[in-house]
Amino acid sequence: MNEKMIKQIKDNPKYYGLKRPEGKILLSSATMHGDEEKYVHEAFETGWVATEGENIIIVEKTIADYVGVKYAVGLCSGTAALHMAIKLAAEKIYGQCRPNEGALAGKKVFCSDVTFDASVNPVAYENGDAIFIDSEENTWNMDPKALQKAFEIYPEVKLIVLAHLYGTPGKVREIRQIADEHGALIVEDAAESLGARYMIKGQWKETGGIGDYNAISFNGNKIITGSSGGMFLTNSKEDADKVRKWSTQSREAAQWYQHEEIGYNYRMSNLIAGVIRGQIPYLDSHIERKRKIYEKYRVGLSELPIKMNPYDTINSLPNYWLSCLMIDEDAMTRQCRGEKDYLYLSEKGKSCPQEILDVLSAYGCEGRPIWKPMHMQPIYRNNAFITVDGNGRARSNAYIECEGIDVGKDIFNRGVCLPSDIKMTDKQQDFVIEIIKRCFK
């Protein structure tokens, strides 16, 4: 945003008199506690600075225990963990692939639609064809009814990639049941939802331990971080061993470098693991702080024509990684987004995500649009998209008035991610709330 735009916003009578409190107001940044440095230092002192060492062993064991799985493999990113999970699932279903072919060559995979593209890109890395499944209004995650429709249209599909958006678990019970009915495997993308739980058969189950192959992320903005890093989680020793092998260049047991499979340089470094080791004891307190942030927004914004990002209050415990809002349909001012630019009208009593984001930004607060759905992304525009009505593409008719359901597009159009930083003070959050209130003046 340039100086002229900032001035225009600050001169607008709607925002007149706003006084910004001191300090950064961020979306979600790393919150360090001190122990991280100690473990990184130990790695230096002992010389274990590469992809082996005590920090890795300890974080793998601690995270596996926390999530309730038998095995965890530390990797360099959540994206790498997803790639390994998707490749492993693909080889399990379709067999070992040739080195110059992806394990999903010519195969279709059902994927979450409103998510970061790292959830689904590994399908393309393996030459697969992602089919996007619309979201549901109750959790903003994959809609089990749309998934059911997708199996009616593509009964041959054997793999589902399911992401838990912003720390809110998707309807895993229903999705598992549908997957089982069709003999499909589930890759769970729990990059944003470490510590979030879902009730299954009367017991709380951690996300990241529910799918057949699971991935989490320790990226700098996540609930806990290693500055970067990710982890593959599973109950199968054979699968964990395979990921250890693939992620360290797939060496066979020979004196020399012998290869029978394609390898990757994806393993976690012991330095990164040191940061994660120092963060793990704070995971629950981070979740509690994020919950309080969500609650403060919920109460502070309750008189506005908005709703907070929803979750299943009976069957799920989110980790509240990002607090978001969605503007009621009749309180939306006109907003138009092109490929890279946008326009909106500023109207009395109404607002839109781009206006809220502009005003937040003018006052140095970091918000973010909701993930643009994958089916709307230029790169995936020709991929199939399935809603509760079936095919989600080509739903309008020049001669008959009709419009297809597209929940993901609607969430993108009317939703905003709010500053949700653990270090944000109450005073700073009050300021963010005041800005949002002013947008609807």
Ligand SMILES: Cc1ncc(COP(=O)(O)O)c(C=O)c1O
């Ligand atoms: C839903 C989702 N999946 C995957 C990733 C990728 O994780 P990483 O950044 O650790 O590669 C992220 C975040 O970065 C994410 O938000």
